[in-house]
Amino acid sequence: MKRTALFLSLFLILFPLFSAERFALKAKRVVTVSGAPMEGGVLLINKGRIERVLSYQDPLPEGYPLVEFKEGTVYPGLINLYSSLGITGVGWGSVWNDSKEVGNLNPQLSTFSAFYPWSNLLPIVRSFGTLTVLVAPNGGAVSGRASLMKTSGWNPDEMVLERDAALIVQLIDKRPAREKETMAPAPSKRTKEVREFLQASRVYSLRACAGEKQAYSPLYEATRFLWEKKRPVIFAANTVEEIREAIKISQEFAIPGVLLGAYEGEKLLPEIRLSGLPVILSSLYEGNHKWEEGYDMVYRLPGLLEKSEIPFAFSFYSSANAFDFPVQAGRAVAYGLSREGAVKALTMTPARIMGLKDRGSIDVGSWADLIVLDGDLLEGTTKVLAVFCEGKRIQGMDYFQREAERASRRESGE
Amino acid sequence: MKKLMPCLWILLLLAALNLPGEDLLLRKGRFYTFDRGILEGYDMLILNGKIRSIAKGIVNPGKVPERDLKGFSVVPGLIDSHNHIALAGEINEVSENITPEIDMAEQINPDDPNIYYCLTGGVTMVHLLHGSANPIGGRNVTVKLKWGESAEAMIERRALPTLKLALGENPKTATGGKSFPITRMGVAASIRTAFSQALEYRKGWEEWRREAKGRKKAPPSPKRNLRLEVLLEVLEGKRVVRCHTYRAEESLELMRIAKEYGFKIQGFEHFHQAYRIADELAKEKIGLSVFADSWNYKAEASEFTPYGFALLREKGVEISLNSDLSEAMRRLNIEAGKMVRYADMERMEALKTVTLNPARLLGTDKYVGSLVVGKDADLAVFDGDPLSPTSKCCLTIIEGKVYFDREEDLRSRSVKRVEEKEATR
Numbered sequence: 001m002k003r004t005a006l007f008l009s010l011f012l013i014l015f016p017l018f019s020a021e022r023f024a025l026k027a028k029r030v031v032t033v034s035g036a037p038m039e040g041g042v043l044l045i046n047k048g049r050i051e052r053v054l055s056y057q058d059p060l061p062e063g064y065p066l067v068e069f070k071e072g073t074v075y076p077g078l079i080n081l082y083s084s085l086g087i088t089g090v091g092w093g094s095v096w097n098d099s100k101e102v103g104n105l106n107p108q109l110s111t112f113s114a115f116y117p118w119s120n121l122l123p124i125v126r127s128f129g130t131l132t133v134l135v136a137p138n139g140g141a142v143s144g145r146a147s148l149m150k151t152s153g154w155n156p157d158e159m160v161l162e163r164d165a166a167l168i169v170q171l172i173d174k175r176p177a178r179e180k181e182t183m184a185p186a187p188s189k190r191t192k193e194v195r196e197f198l199q200a201s202r203v204y205s206l207r208a209c210a211g212e213k214q215a216y217s218p219l220y221e222a223t224r225f226l227w228e229k230k231r232p233v234i235f236a237a238n239t240v241e242e243i244r245e246a247i248k249i250s251q252e253f254a255i256p257g258v259l260l261g262a263y264e265g266e267k268l269l270p271e272i273r274l275s276g277l278p279v280i281l282s283s284l285y286e287g288n289h290k291w292e293e294g295y296d297m298v299y300r301l302p303g304l305l306e307k308s309e310i311p312f313a314f315s316f317y318s319s320a321n322a323f324d325f326p327v328q329a330g331r332a333v334a335y336g337l338s339r340e341g342a343v344k345a346l347t348m349t350p351a352r353i354m355g356l357k358d359r360g361s362i363d364v365g366s367w368a369d370l371i372v373l374d375g376d377l378l379e380g381t382t383k384v385l386a387v388f389c390e391g392k393r394i395q396g397m398d399y400f401q402r403e404a405e406r407a408s409r410r411e412s413g414e
Numbered sequence: 415m416k417k418l419m420p421c422l423w424i425l426l427l428l429a430a431l432n433l434p435g436e437d438l439l440l441r442k443g444r445f446y447t448f449d450r451g452i453l454e455g456y457d458m459l460i461l462n463g464k465i466r467s468i469a470k471g472i473v474n475p476g477k478v479p480e481r482d483l484k485g486f487s488v489v490p491g492l493i494d495s496h497n498h499i500a501l502a503g504e505i506n507e508v509s510e511n512i513t514p515e516i517d518m519a520e521q522i523n524p525d526d527p528n529i530y531y532c533l534t535g536g537v538t539m540v541h542l543l544h545g546s547a548n549p550i551g552g553r554n555v556t557v558k559l560k561w562g563e564s565a566e567a568m569i570e571r572r573a574l575p576t577l578k579l580a581l582g583e584n585p586k587t588a589t590g591g592k593s594f595p596i597t598r599m600g601v602a603a604s605i606r607t608a609f610s611q612a613l614e615y616r617k618g619w620e621e622w623r624r625e626a627k628g629r630k631k632a633p634p635s636p637k638r639n640l641r642l643e644v645l646l647e648v649l650e651g652k653r654v655v656r657c658h659t660y661r662a663e664e665s666l667e668l669m670r671i672a673k674e675y676g677f678k679i680q681g682f683e684h685f686h687q688a689y690r691i692a693d694e695l696a697k698e699k700i701g702l703s704v705f706a707d708s709w710n711y712k713a714e715a716s717e718f719t720p721y722g723f724a725l726l727r728e729k730g731v732e733i734s735l736n737s738d739l740s741e742a743m744r745r746l747n748i749e750a751g752k753m754v755r756y757a758d759m760e761r762m763e764a765l766k767t768v769t770l771n772p773a774r775l776l777g778t779d780k781y782v783g784s785l786v787v788g789k790d791a792d793l794a795v796f797d798g799d800p801l802s803p804t805s806k807c808c809l810t811i812i813e814g815k816v817y818f819d820r821e822e823d824l825r826s827r828s829v830k831r832v833e834e835k836e837a838t839r
Contacts, residue, residue, distance in 0.1 A: 091712035121710070285741055291527055294827055295534045295744075297807075320710030327748060330803030339804070379802055381754035381761070404721035407689045 018403065021391070022046045024064040026056075027372060029073040033348045034361035045368045050252065053364060069372050072385050075195035076361050077131030077369035079350035081280045082234075082260060082315035084134050085125055086115040086149065089319070100139035105197055107222040110146030111135040112163045115156045121319045123398040126151040128323035129371040131389055132161065132351075132359060136168050136234070138317070142197055143168040145222065146234065148354055152389035162404055164225040165354060166232045171242040172261065191245045198253050200226055228322050232256040232353070234280065238263035247275040260315075260351060265401075266301055269308040278353045279305060279312040281345075284328045285288055296335050302345065303336025313350035314342075330378035342378055367391075417469065429531055435463010435791065435813035439474055443483035446490075447785045448762060448770060458488065460791040463813030466666030467787055468778070472500050480808075489765060489800045490784050491538025491792030492746045494657075495703040495772035496736035498542060499528035499743070500557070505713035506545035507552060508588050508653040509594065514550030514577055514644035518542050523563035528743070529561050533818035534545035535744035535805040536794025539570065541703075541776055543683075546580035546658040547588035549595065553644060554578055554656065556776050558792070559810075561817050574777030576680065579605065581668060583714050585676070602667050609675045612645035628805065654680035654777075662687040669698060670810045683777050684738070686715050688731070689722025696729040701775045703736045706749040723757035733757070734772035747794075761801060 010381060023045055026409075030041030032053070040056035060066065089096030091293055098114040116134060131151050137144035144167045153159035171190060197219075204220035205227040225231050235246035238261045250257025259265070259279045265272060272279065289297045305312045316325040316333075329342045337345075351360025358366045368391040375382035387394040397405065445453040445468055453522040457472040458465060474480065498505045502523045507513045522542070532540065538559055544552035556573035585601050595601045618636040631836035647653040655672070657667045661681050672679050681701040682688065686709060688695060688702055694704070707720040723733060735750055737743035748770045753764040773783025782792050791814045798805030810818035 090710055090716045141505055272715050292830075294823070295531055296806075313629040321708055324707070327752075330748075331745070332799075334802075334806035378804055380748045381764075381801060383755050386457035400719040400721055402720035403717070406688065406727065407692070407719070407722060408692075 009108060021048070022051075022056075023391075024060055024066050025066040025074065025368075025370065025388070026066060026373075027072040027074045028070060030362060031073060031075045031343060031377070032132070032362040033076055033344055034105045034205075034363050039355055041074070043362065043368070043370070044286055045388075045391045048368055049358075050368050053362065062196075067386075068300050069385055072372040073377075074362070075129070075373065075374065075377050076306050076347045076359070076366075077362055077371055077387070077389070078129045078325060079132040079313070079348045079354075080130050080277060080315055080318055080322060081134040081313050081353060082136050082282070082300060083133040083319065083322060084135065085122060085151070086346045087111055087117060087137070087319075087320045089116070089121070091362060092158070099137055101137065101144065102139070104140040104193065105142045105219060106137070106140050106144045107142050107197075107201075107220075108218045108221075109137055110147060111137055111144065111254055112149075112156060112160055112161060113148035115147065115149060115159070116170050117153065117156055117159055119319075120399040121149055121322075123394075123396070124387075125319070125322045125325075126240075126394065126399055127384060127387055127398045128325070129373075129384055129387065129388070130322060130325055130376070132356070133166060134354065135319075136166075138168065138170070141170055141193050143170055145225075147187050147354075152394065153394070159412050161356075162354075164229075164231065166234050166258070167223060167226055168260075169233055169235050171235050171237045171245055172299075173239070173242070191249070191250050192336065195249060195252070198249065202253065203391075216336045225342075226255060230256060231259050232260045240264050243268055243272065247271065247277060250275065250277060256281070262301070263298070266304050267311065269304060273307075273308050273310050278349070279310060280315050280350070280353070281305075281312055283316045283318070284314075284331045285324070289411060297336035299331050302329075302332035303338075306341045311349050311353065312345055313353055314345050315350075326377050330380075333378060334414040339376075339378065341359050346377070418821075420530065422603075423507055435460075436815045437461050437478040437479040437820055438471065438791070438811070438814045438816075439478045440488065440793075441480055441482045441484070441810075443486055443488045443783055443795070445488045446762070446765060448766065449784070449786065450600050451762075453544075453556075455484075458785070458791075460814040463791055463815070465785065465787050465789055468785060469523055469529060471823050477630050483795060483809075485797070485806065487796045487798065487800045487805075488785070488797065489536070489747075489794050490769040490773075491512070491782065491794050492536045493734075493769045493772035493776065493783065494532065494537050494540040494743055494746060494768075495681070495734045495775050496543060496738055497532075497540040497743060498545065498739045499532060499540065500524065500526040502526075505543070506547035506588070508520050508547045511548045511642065512550045513535055513544075513548055513552055513639045514648075516544060517555070518544055518552055518553040519569060520566075522555065522557065522568060523564065524568060525816055526715050528647055528739075529559050530818070531741075532557050533561055533742045533808060533810045534820075534823075536747060536796065536800075537743060537809055538792040538794065538810060538812050538817075539773075539776070539782060540743075541573075541576070541772075543576075544578040545655065545752075546578070546584040548578075549580060549585045549601045550608055550752065551578035551580060553653070555659065556778065558812050560812055560815075570776075570778065572781055574680065575647070575653040576656045576776075577644065578658070579655050579668070581664040582613075582658075583712060584658065597747070599669075600663050601664070602671065604670055605668070606674075606681050608611050608642075609645055609671070609677075612642040612649060613675070615642040627827045628774070633697065634685060648677045651678060654678045656683060658683040660684055660686050661717075662690040666691060666729075669694065669700070675757070680777075681734070683736075685768065686718035689719060689725050692722075692726045692729040692731055695726070695731045700735060701732045702726065703734045703772070703775060705738070705742070706752040708740075708742070710734075720752070720756040727759065729758045732771050732774065733767050735767045742759075745803070747796070747800050747807075748803045751803075754801070764801060 042054040043344040044052040091281040136146040148165035239245040348360040370384040557568040664766040773779040793811040795809035
C-alpha cells in the first residue's frame with residue numbers, strides 16, 4: 001500500500017516532465033480575438049489548455065520548454081459551422097457522399113454515425129488551420145443532426161465534441177428556377193411540415209420528461225436534445241420569405257435558431273438583428289447572384305451584418321476545398337468587412353454560436369487549439385507553420401505534402 | 415482609277431477615325447511591371463489603346479482624359495487561359511467524337527453577363543474552349559472582354575489558333591457508355607485514327623495534284639473534308655493543341671502521339687497530376703493551364719497536390735491559372751497569390767501566372783500580359799495588393815477603354831433604385 005502511494009506520487013510529480021504537457025509558445029504576434037492582438041506574446045500551455053498569457057517582457061517560468069516562432073503569428077484554431085468533412089469524399093458520386101439522405105424528415109440521422117476520420121481530406125483541412133467543424137447533413141426538410149467534431153484524433157469517439165450539437169432544417173426552396181417562376185410561391189408547404197414536426201417533437205419531449213406513457217417515435221426521440229438541452233436549430237434560409245419564416249419558427253417554439261446562408265439578408269438587417277438569431281454564411285465562392293443584385297451581393301453581406309451588429313460566422317461546406325475557408329473570408333474584407341471582423345467570424349463567433357466558451361479565442365483557460373502562420377490569416381500567400389490541437393502539435397504530413405514529397409523523389413508507392 | 419480615288423480616300427479616312435483603342439492618362443498609380451519592378455507614383459500614357467509611356471509627371475499631349483489612381487495598383491489585365499463563358503452554354507458537340515470542324519468563334523454570345531462578372535475581377539482576355547466530351551473537340555477562340563461590343567469585335571485574331579483535345583473521364587463517359595470510346599485506350603486510338611486519316615487525306619490531294627499537273631483535263635479531285643483539313647492545320651504547325659487531361663499516363667500517351675504525327679501540344683488543361691511528369695513536360699516545353707488548388711470534384715481529380723507546383727516550377731514548366739467558367743474567374747488574382755504559398759514563387763512571379771504566362775500560352779505575349787511600352791493598354795486596377803483577397807478590382811481597361819468601373823457600377827445601381835422608388839410612388 002505504501003509502495004503504491006509512493007509510485008503514485010512519483011508518477012504525479014514526474015508525469016508533466018515526461019509527457020511535455022507543459023510548454024511555452026512564443027511568437028512575434030498573438031491574435032487573441034477576444035482582446036487586442038499582442039505584438040510579441042508567450043502562451044504558457046499546460047495539459048492542453050492555455051494557462052497564462054505573457055508578453056515578451058515577462059520572465060519565463062521554469063519547467064516550460066520553449067517553442068518559438070520568430071516570424072510567426074498565433075491565431076486560435078478556425079471553426080467551420082457548416083461542413084461536410086468526414087461525410088463527403090471524392091466528387092459527385094454517391095459512393096463517397098454520405099451527406100444527403102432520401103426522404104424529407106430525417107432527424108434520426110446523425111452525421112457522427114457516418115463520420116470518416118481516415119479521409120485524406122481531414123488532415124489537409126486541419127493543416128490549413130481548421131480545428132473544429134460542425135458536420136452537417138443537407139438533404140430533405142429536416143436533414144438530420146449535426147455533430148461538432150475536432151479535426152484531430154484517431155477515431156470518431158476521440159474527435160467528437162458534441163454528438164447532437166444542432167438540428168439542420170432546410171427552408172430553402174430547392175425547386176428548379178423554372179418551376180419557381182411558373183408556380184405560386186410555395187415554401188409554405190415546407191415550413192408547415194417543419195412546424196408540425198417541431199410541435200410534435202416538443203410535445204413528445206414534454207411527455208417523456210413528465211414520464212407519461214406514449215408510443216415510441218424514433219423521429220421525436222432523436223430530437224429530444226433540442227428541448228432538453230436547448231440546442232440550436234440551424235435553418236438554411238436564403239430568400240426574404242425563408243429568413244422571415246426561420247425567425248418566426250424560432251420565436252414560436254422559443255428555440256435558439258441560427259440562420260444559415262441568409263443570402264438576401266441585406267434586405268432584412270433590422271429584423272434579423274431584432275430577432276437575435278446569429279448567421280452562418282455560406283461560402284462566398286457560392287454566389288449565384290442575379291444581375292439586379294449587383295455583382296458583389298455575396299461579398300458585401302458580411303460587412304453589412306457587422307455594421308448591423310448581427311453576430312455571424314463564415315462556413316465552407318465542400319470538404320475538399322475547405323482549406324480555402326480563411327481566404328474566402330478575405331473577399332468580404334475587400335467589400336466592407338473589417339479585418340478583425342473577418343477573423344472573429346472564423347474563430348470566436350462560431351464557437352459562441354455553438355456554446356463553446358473555451359475554443360475560438362486565446363484566453364486563459366481556453367483549449368490550446370492554436371495555429372501559427374507566417375503572415376495574415378486572410379491572405380492566400382500565407383503559410384501555416386504549426387498547428388496545435390489541445391496543446392498537441394500535429395506532426396505527420398498531410399496527403400498534399402506526402403504526395404509532393406513522393407513526386408520529388410520520383411518513387412512510386414508509399 | 416481616278417474615279418476610284420475619292421472612294422479610297424474616304425476609306426482611308428474612315429480607317430483612321432476607326433483606329434482601335436482610346437487615349438487615357440493614368441496618374442500617380444502603382445504600376446506592376448515585370449521588367450522595371452513596382453513603379454510607385456508613376457503616370458501611364460495610353461494613345462490609341464497602346465501603352466505609350468510609363469514615367470513620372472507625364473505632360474498631357476493635349477485633351478487626353480486623365481484619371482487619378484493615387485493609392486491604386488495597376489497590373490496587366492488578367493488573362494484566363496481556359497474558360498467557357500459567352501458560348502450560349504453550348505460547348506460540347508457530343509453527336510460525334512471527332513469534331514475539329516466545330517468553331518467556338520461561331521457561337522460567341524456577347525450579351526452573356528459572365529463577361530461583365532469576369533471584368534469585375536480584372537480579367538481582360540479569355541480563351542474560350544470547346545468542352546471536353548470529345549477526344550478531338552472543336553477549334554477554340556481567344557477574345558477580349560469588350561462588354562457591349564459585337565462578338566466580331568471581341569475576337570483576338572493575333573492569338574495562336576488552337577484545337578481542343580480531351581482525355582480521360584469526360585470523353586469516356588460523354589455518351590453514357592453508348593458509343594466508342596469508353597476507355598482511355600479508345601480515346602488514344604480515336605486520336606491516332608483521326609490524325610492518320612488526315613495524313614491519308616493529304617496524300618490523296620497530293621497525288622491528285624501530281625496527276626492533274628500539266629494535264630488539260632484533270633481527273634476528278636478528292637472530296638474536300640473540312641474536319642480533316644483542321645487536323646492538317648495542326649499537323650502543319652498552323653494550329654496548336656490544348657488538351658484536357660487529369661492523369662499523367664494519358665498525357666504521356668498524347669505526348670507520344672504528338673511525336674509520332676509531329677504536332678505541337680501547346681498546353682495541358684487542368685492536369686492535376688502534372689507534378690508526376692514535371693521533367694517530361696519541361697523537356698517538351700508544354701505549358702499548363704490549371705487551377706491553383708481546386709480538386710477532388712471527381713475521381714480523376716482526386717490525385718493532386720498544390721505543392722506539386724513547386725516541383726513544376728523548379729523544373730521550368732510554365733504555369734498559367736484558369737477558372738474554367740466557375741466563379742473563380744472573379745478571383746484569379748487571389749489564386750495567383752496562392753502560388754507564393756504552394757510553389758515558393760516571388761510575388762511578381764506569382765502575378766505572371768494570370769498575366770504574362772497565359773499571354774504566352776495563347777501566343778499573345780507580344781501584345782498583352784505585361785506593362786510594357788507598345789503593348790495593348792489592357793489593365794486591371796486594384797485598391798490594394800493585387801494578390802490579396804482583401805483588395806478588389808475597381809477598374810478594368812481594355813485598349814485604353816474602361817469596360818468596368820466600380821464607382822460607375824455603384825452609381826448606376828443607386829440611380830436605378832431611385833427610379834424604382836419613383837415608379838412605385
